[in-house]
Amino acid sequence: MxxxxxxxxxxxxxxxxxxxxxxxxxxxxxxxxxxxxxxxxxxxxxxxxxxxxxxxxxxxxxxRHPVTATVVRKLDRSPLDTDPETTSGRDLRSRVLADWTAPDGTARQGAALAALTSPHHGDHFRIWTDAHGRIVARxxxxxxxxxxxxxxxxxxxxxxxxxxxxxRRMIVWRMVRRRYARWDQAWDKAGPDWGRTGTGS
Structure with a gap:
């Protein structure tokens, strides 16, 4: 600039x-x-x-509806995961088998991520489900x-x-290249002995 x-x-x-x-x-x-x-x-x-x-x-x-789920058991070799919506990446989650009641009143069971560091049978945690009880993201x-x-x-x-x-940089670059090309043309017109003009050599 x-x-x-x-x-x-x-x-x-x-x-x-x-x-x-x-x-x-x-x-x-x-x-x-x-x-x-x-x-x-x-x-x-x-x-x-x-x-x-x-x-x-x-x-x-x-x-989406918040539902309280109950831990049936911790699933073996469950990877720890983080909830991307929480403010802290330290909120570790455990993979568990859980029971819950869907908003339509049906009983459901399945794998879920619980915000519990060491879940035990009977522990409660919150999950989000759709109207049919399928687990969805928050x-x-x-x-x-x-x-x-x-x-x-x-x-x-x-x-x-x-x-x-x-x-802007592209325009200036093209202008500089054109300027250099004109200088080259001017040097070509002047010839290789421009500095000796009129010296009689």
Missing amino acids: RAIRGLWRWRHNPLRRTSDLVEAWVALVALLLILVAAPVIGSLVGGVAQDALQRVAKDQQAA PLDSATATTHAVLAGFGAALLTAGAVEGG
């Missing part, structure tokens, strides 16, 4: 090339796009993501949906800024 600082200086400078002025204007336009367009696009993407994720959260909260909550939407908007703004800066 050094070219922006030199934009005013280049206005009436006799050494100014057209490409110098164009490069400075390209840098200025890129800066304005980064400062204006990137936040606007980030805000739009974040708003769309917020609406979509809040609808998903509302649908999941309506379709529903998305409103705060998590908002966090994901903010991250989506921030990511979109960063991608926009990166794309603008990448475009």
Whole structure:
């Protein structure tokens, strides 16, 4: 962005090339796009993501139900797992065989992940099920949906800024290559003995 600082200086400078002025204007336009367009696009993407994720959260909260399950026994060689929705990765879960009653009143039994470090027969824990009693993931909550939407908007703004800066660099690179090509043509026209012109050699 050094070219922006030199934009005013280049206005009436006799050494100014057209490409110098164009490069400075390209840098200025890129800066304005980064400062204006990137936040606007980030805000739009974040708003769309917020609406979509809040609808998903509302649908999941309506379709999923918390149910109390009872441990029948711990399953052998059960891998420890973490719940991705908890704030701490230390909330270890054990794989157990459990009984529970579905929201429709039917009795169910199956493997489940219990938030118990050492589960015993008769221990209770909470699971989430659909209306038929099948175990499902915890529903998305409103705060998590908002966090994901903010991250989506921030990511979109960063991608926009990166794309603008990448475009600016590509334009400047092409201008520099064209400038070097013109210099090569000028050197070819001058010939190999340009420094000895008029010396009689």
